[in-house]
Amino acid sequence: MGPEKSPAAHSGDDQDLRQILVAMQQSLTQIDGKIDSLSYHMDRMSERLDKHAEHLDQAERRVSEVEDGQTELATGQVKLNKELTTLRLKVQEARRQFLAGKKLLRNMHLEYRMLYPAKLRVEVDGSPIFFTDHKKLDQFAKCRMACGGSGDIGNGDS
Numbered sequence: 001m002g003p004e005k006s007p008a009a010h011s012g013d014d015q016d017l018r019q020i021l022v023a024m025q026q027s028l029t030q031i032d033g034k035i036d037s038l039s040y041h042m043d044r045m046s047e048r049l050d051k052h053a054e055h056l057d058q059a060e061r062r063v064s065e066v067e068d069g070q071t072e073l074a075t076g077q078v079k080l081n082k083e084l085t086t087l088r089l090k091v092q093e094a095r096r097q098f099l100a101g102k103k104l105l106r107n108m109h110l111e112y113r114m115l116y117p118a119k120l121r122v123e124v125d126g127s128p129i130f131f132t133d134h135k136k137l138d139q140f141a142k143c144r145m146a147c148g149g150s151g152d153i154g155n156g157d158s
Contacts, residue, residue, distance in 0.1 A: 094118030094134075101137035108144060 095118045102120070105112045111123040120131045122140075131137040 091117040097134040098131075098137060101131075101134055101141050104138070104141035104145065108141065110144075 095114060098114065098118070098120050102112060102114075105122060113121045115121055115130075118132065120137055122129045122131065122137075129140070131140070
């Protein structure tokens with residue numbers, strides 16, 4: 001076996017061990033403090049990530065709502081355009097139905113004016129007569145021609 005140490009040497013070794021133990025305890029205390037700090041910061045990061053996830057979900061819902069609104073708007077515009085086109089065609093057809101009556105009025109040298117959407121204003125002896133029905137206009141014009149342009153023929157739609 002090895003040489004034995006004197007009691008004074010043992011007390012020096014004990015002293016060194018105590019210093020090492022104290023240093024280790026101090027290091028462990030510092031490490032525990034750092035672990036606590038890291039744990040605190042990780043918890044805060046987790047809370048922040050949760051808040052960011054909530055904000056992202058809200059933003060995603062808002063984007064979805066806007067997209068849905070744009071789809072509804074586009075669909076509404078298509079429907080509106082279709083309705084406007086249909087109405088425009090109906091107005092054109094209603095105005096076109098007055099063509100024969102307008103030709104008769106021109107031949108009789110009567111002043112007339114087409115009003116929107118499909119209403120004809122005829123000046124007879126300084127008084128206006130309005131027609132919204134082309135059949136009544138045709139009847140008026142034919143009666144006026146048969147009577148030679150005089151007399152009380154009727155007053156249109158008024």
